[in-house]
Amino acid sequence: MEPDIKWLDDPETFRVGMLPAHSDHRFYRSPDEIRNDDSSFVQSLNGQWQFAFAKDPMHRIQHFYDADFDASSFDEIKVPEHIEFAGYDKFHYINTMYPWEGKIYRRPAYALDQNDKGEGMFSEAPDNPVGQYIKKFELNPAFKDKKVRVCFDGVEKAMYVWLNGHFLGYAEDSFTPSEFDLTPYLQEGENTLAVEVFKLSTAAFLEDQDMFRFFGIFRDVSLIAQPEAHIEDLSIKPTLSDDLKDGTLNVETKMTVNKSGAVAKVTVSDADGNQLYNDTQPVTDSITVKDAPFKGVHLYSNHDPYLYQLTIEIDDKDGNVLEIVPYKFGFRKIEINQDKVLTYNGKRLVINGVNRHEWDCDSGRVVSVDDMEADIRTFKANNINAVRTCHYPDHKLWYHLCDINGIYVMAENNLESHGTWQKLGAVEPSYNVPGSVPQWKAAVVDRARNNYEMLKNHASIIFWSLGNESYAGDDIQAMQEFYKRVDPTRLVHYEGVVQNRKYEDVISDFESRMYASPDEIKDYLDNHPKKPFILCEYMHDMGNSLGGMKSYIDLIDKYPMYSGGFIWDFIDQAIRVNDEVTGQKVLRYGGDFDDRMSDYEFSGDGLMFADRTEKPAMQEVKYYYGQHK
Amino acid sequence: MIYSDGGLGVGGDNFHYIFNYTRSGIESMVINGKEWLYREPKPIFWRATTDNDRGNGFSQKSVQWYGADMFASADKVDIKINDQLIEFPSAPLNNKYSNHEYADKVEVIYHFTTLTTPTTDVEISYTVMPDGDIAVHVHYTGNDQLPDLPAFGVRFVMPTLAAGFQYDGLSGETYPDRMAGGIPGEYQVDGLPVTNYMVPQDCGVHMATKSLTVTRNTTKDNSDKSSTPFKIKFVNDGQPFAFSCLPYTSEELENATHQEELPLPRRTVVSILGAVRGVGGIDSWGRDVEEQYHIPAGKDIDFGFRITKS
Numbered sequence A: 001m002e003p004d005i006k007w008l009d010d011p012e013t014f015r016v017g018m019l020p021a022h023s024d025h026r027f028y029r030s031p032d033e034i035r036n037d038d039s040s041f042v043q044s045l046n047g048q049w050q051f052a053f054a055k056d057p058m059h060r061i062q063h064f065y066d067a068d069f070d071a072s073s074f075d076e077i078k079v080p081e082h083i084e085f086a087g088y089d090k091f092h093y094i095n096t097m098y099p100w101e102g103k104i105y106r107r108p109a110y111a112l113d114q115n116d117k118g119e120g121m122f123s124e125a126p127d128n129p130v131g132q133y134i135k136k137f138e139l140n141p142a143f144k145d146k147k148v149r150v151c152f153d154g155v156e157k158a159m160y161v162w163l164n165g166h167f168l169g170y171a172e173d174s175f176t177p178s179e180f181d182l183t184p185y186l187q188e189g190e191n192t193l194a195v196e197v198f199k200l201s202t203a204a205f206l207e208d209q210d211m212f213r214f215f216g217i218f219r220d221v222s223l224i225a226q227p228e229a230h231i232e233d234l235s236i237k238p239t240l241s242d243d244l245k246d247g248t249l250n251v252e253t254k255m256t257v258n259k260s261g262a263v264a265k266v267t268v269s270d271a272d273g274n275q276l277y278n279d280t281q282p283v284t285d286s287i288t289v290k291d292a293p294f295k296g297v298h299l300y301s302n303h304d305p306y307l308y309q310l311t312i313e314i315d316d317k318d319g320n321v322l323e324i325v326p327y328k329f330g331f332r333k334i335e336i337n338q339d340k341v342l343t344y345n346g347k348r349l350v351i352n353g354v355n356r357h358e359w360d361c362d363s364g365r366v367v368s369v370d371d372m373e374a375d376i377r378t379f380k381a382n383n384i385n386a387v388r389t390c391h392y393p394d395h396k397l398w399y400h401l402c403d404i405n406g407i408y409v410m411a412e413n414n415l416e417s418h419g420t421w422q423k424l425g426a427v428e429p430s431y432n433v434p435g436s437v438p439q440w441k442a443a444v445v446d447r448a449r450n451n452y453e454m455l456k457n458h459a460s461i462i463f464w465s466l467g468n469e470s471y472a473g474d475d476i477q478a479m480q481e482f483y484k485r486v487d488p489t490r491l492v493h494y495e496g497v498v499q500n501r502k503y504e505d506v507i508s509d510f511e512s513r514m515y516a517s518p519d520e521i522k523d524y525l526d527n528h529p530k531k532p533f534i535l536c537e538y539m540h541d542m543g544n545s546l547g548g549m550k551s552y553i554d555l556i557d558k559y560p561m562y563s564g565g566f567i568w569d570f571i572d573q574a575i576r577v578n579d580e581v582t583g584q585k586v587l588r589y590g591g592d593f594d595d596r597m598s599d600y601e602f603s604g605d606g607l608m609f610a611d612r613t614e615k616p617a618m619q620e621v622k623y624y625y626g627q628h629k
Numbered sequence B: 001m002i003y004s005d006g007g008l009g010v011g012g013d014n015f016h017y018i019f020n021y022t023r024s025g026i027e028s029m030v031i032n033g034k035e036w037l038y039r040e041p042k043p044i045f046w047r048a049t050t051d052n053d054r055g056n057g058f059s060q061k062s063v064q065w066y067g068a069d070m071f072a073s074a075d076k077v078d079i080k081i082n083d084q085l086i087e088f089p090s091a092p093l094n095n096k097y098s099n100h101e102y103a104d105k106v107e108v109i110y111h112f113t114t115l116t117t118p119t120t121d122v123e124i125s126y127t128v129m130p131d132g133d134i135a136v137h138v139h140y141t142g143n144d145q146l147p148d149l150p151a152f153g154v155r156f157v158m159p160t161l162a163a164g165f166q167y168d169g170l171s172g173e174t175y176p177d178r179m180a181g182g183i184p185g186e187y188q189v190d191g192l193p194v195t196n197y198m199v200p201q202d203c204g205v206h207m208a209t210k211s212l213t214v215t216r217n218t219t220k221d222n223s224d225k226s227s228t229p230f231k232i233k234f235v236n237d238g239q240p241f242a243f244s245c246l247p248y249t250s251e252e253l254e255n256a257t258h259q260e261e262l263p264l265p266r267r268t269v270v271s272i273l274g275a276v277r278g279v280g281g282i283d284s285w286g287r288d289v290e291e292q293y294h295i296p297a298g299k300d301i302d303f304g305f306r307i308t309k310s
Helices: A005-009 A031-035 A369-381 A396-405 A438-455 A474-486 A518-525 A550-558 A618-625 B051-055 B064-070 B250-255
Strands: A042-044 A047-054 A075-079 A130-138 A147-152 A158-163 A166-171 A178-181 A190-198 A221-226 A229-240 A247-257 A263-269 A275-282 A289-294 A308-315 A321-329 A334-336 A342-344 A351-355 A386-388 A408-412 A461-465 A491-493 A511-514 A533-538 A562-567 A575-578 A585-588 B007-012 B015-020 B026-031 B039-044 B074-081 B106-113 B121-128 B134-140 B151-158 B164-170 B184-190 B206-209 B211-216 B230-236 B241-246 B268-276 B301-309
Touching: A031 A321, A075 A130, A147 A158, A158 A178, A166 A178, A229 A308, A229 A321, A247 A308, A263 A289, A275 A289, A351 A408, A351 A533, A369 A396, A386 A562, A396 A408, A408 A438, A438 A461, A438 A474, A474 A491, A511 A518, A518 A533, A518 A550, A550 A562, B007 B106, B015 B121, B026 B039, B039 B064, B039 B121, B064 B250, B134 B151, B134 B268, B164 B206, B206 B211, B211 B241, B211 B268, B230 B241, B268 B301
Parallel strands: A351 A386, A351 A562, A386 A408, A408 A461, A461 A491, A511 A533, A533 A562
Antiparallel strands: A042 A221, A047 A075, A047 A130, A130 A190, A147 A178, A147 A221, A158 A166, A158 A190, A229 A247, A247 A289, A263 A275, A263 A308, A308 A321, A334 A342, A575 A585, B007 B015, B015 B026, B039 B151, B074 B106, B106 B121, B121 B134, B134 B301, B151 B268, B164 B184, B164 B211, B206 B241, B211 B230, B230 B301, B241 B268
16 A cells, blocks of 8 residues: 555545554553553653654655665654644644634635545645654564554644555544554564654644644554454443442453463452452453343442442463453443433433643643643542543543543544634534535544544543534534444533534534523523533633623522533643743743734633643632532 | 921821822821832722623723723812811911821812713722821712723822732632632732733732731832831721732733733732622623623712721
């Protein structure tokens, strides 16, 4: 297979040569490795990489991925890091409009004209910078003779990958992992991984989130060795009896097995380590737990995030451990009841939520473990019980932290195409994508699948969200159909339901709105409401704001069908730089980098300042979110 | 009492005040030998535009109050001695006084006509008690032809940066529509922090305050070498008041697009507020602050507080 730069222009090409999306379970060789969360099957490729920047595709170095390419003229860059933070490309903040606004005329391929393929729109674009990365590595000796893949946890926005001069594949969806099998091309001694990253592709139409527009390898890169018998995908389905007293557990796996006679030991323990389930089975196509009963289960909730421990150990026929997969899961039930009230474990659920962009003022969307742990502590300290991952899947660890801390998650897809349908404040979807344009459907359904497959086992996730502000059409309907097919245990959310009522019944289980006034909410709920009401964004906390929250909180007692909402948003997006005049560290926002067009300070809507200190409004959130916790 | 040509001096044990006749207010407030005023207190009509104010066009609608705040000046001064209005003691009428004039109660009233179209009237009166306490009374006469007010109160600009302040009120920064989470108590704030909003804007308001004590340890007096802290106290007079204590005026905050553009902090600006507009929060691109948290211009505003040696 040969790479083709025209894929950048083609909405129908978004994954080439990639391994299928799968659950985010980790696997280890020993209990010690589990305890230290240090899998010997993983070799990190984070660190210094060789790097060349080109201002557009026409100026990029050809054949930099060849095995014999001389990269001595390359610079160095850190991985993970946004290319803008490394100083090669300009910071640019813009909200709903596309970053090429006022500079390049673009309409999405096929949107206005089924014959318009958009050829050259990105592949020959003067505003499409390119990052060329080279990483030389020697394989961990323990990986020898094993299948080995490379996993990119996040790369914006389109990338081509080669190993030792052999093309491996192409990926778009920036915020979910992209994996490629390296096995056929690995060699003794030094190996050369080459990655070519483009800032723009058709994915740029789908990733028009209100944020600084970055590109590059911004999350971890790992080599992952595969045991001879390996759980490729794990699906844990805990369900509850109608009276919520007893649980039933079903587990299925997808396997890759290169060794006969392997045996799986499946155990389930409670949080105190008492073993409740124990089974040994030969490893075949799937390791399964079928309808295993759990009497008198301890329910999982925000206040009591009680998790059970599933452990699957795979041994070879001589009893040597091949891999151990641990995963924590919870028993809980999310429903809309016969009164159209959102319930959790049989009781009305009130969402005291926030929207959270990933942000660190010193590194952008490259967030640290400390950042994530600090955010969870802030949630817990201020009665925030839910998060919407706006508007893309987050770092994997975030969901794990939400699991163990009982933070309810609205897991949102990487999708926002605001600029294609709202112009100067008016709804004007003449060239909306994905819309009902057939050529854009597979890409967005793939995004839904990536999100689902990675995250499906998390106890914390209670809603799937199809994306943000992308209008509504057949393609978004297809995303909902995907979720409804694979996951009857969670609800589907999408706010675009209010923008195009034609799709009202097929894209969201909620009446979801953003920034509706308390009176508008009353108006909906007083007039034969069809669905429970949720605010996916409210209390726009820009600057000195968050006044009048009482009027929203008062709705909770009055309207059982009001489900609460997610404050916009958690943390200001600003970048810390040295002031050119005083030399002091200061926070800068849109327009401060000669970036135009911009939406300037509109990125500063957080309950936290960009340096992760609390805004004064937080005490108000703590108070009101404490009223119905 | 010192009936001077340019102003009225009022002194007693450990205090001496001078009310200027042409500069719209009390010019000097010396307590225990320390000067507390940099410039005369003036009425507050403006707050630095918040992001929500900008989004809903409030600053455009209420822009008259910006000029009214920036350039306020009194056009008339009245003096009452022991509750009796006296003929204004301008020269040569004041030749009849001596260096031995005494009173139990002195009230100086400054009358402002707002620089708005139409105008309305504001009075700030200072009543000095024998112990040096000053009861300040402020009155705004409503005029429903004017736009909503961004804020209303009195601004004291002190000569040097305060070391900090202490208040009996609510925790944190609070506004009328964002004060439910404020916990009542006594709070000590070190320095004069400006809330780190990306774009500097109105900030630091504390609602429902019973008292505020400002502590300084420097003066502008070149002969004063002491760094011993000294204090002044603002105490509620009937109703609790709102205040902010910052190193900047609202106009200084208004002009900066980033925190680092604010001037070097060098003074203390105490705003004692009788009316505060809410901050709003439904959205930042059009929705107004909820009606009950506006300051309608048509309604009188009347409030008072006392300044006392701490």
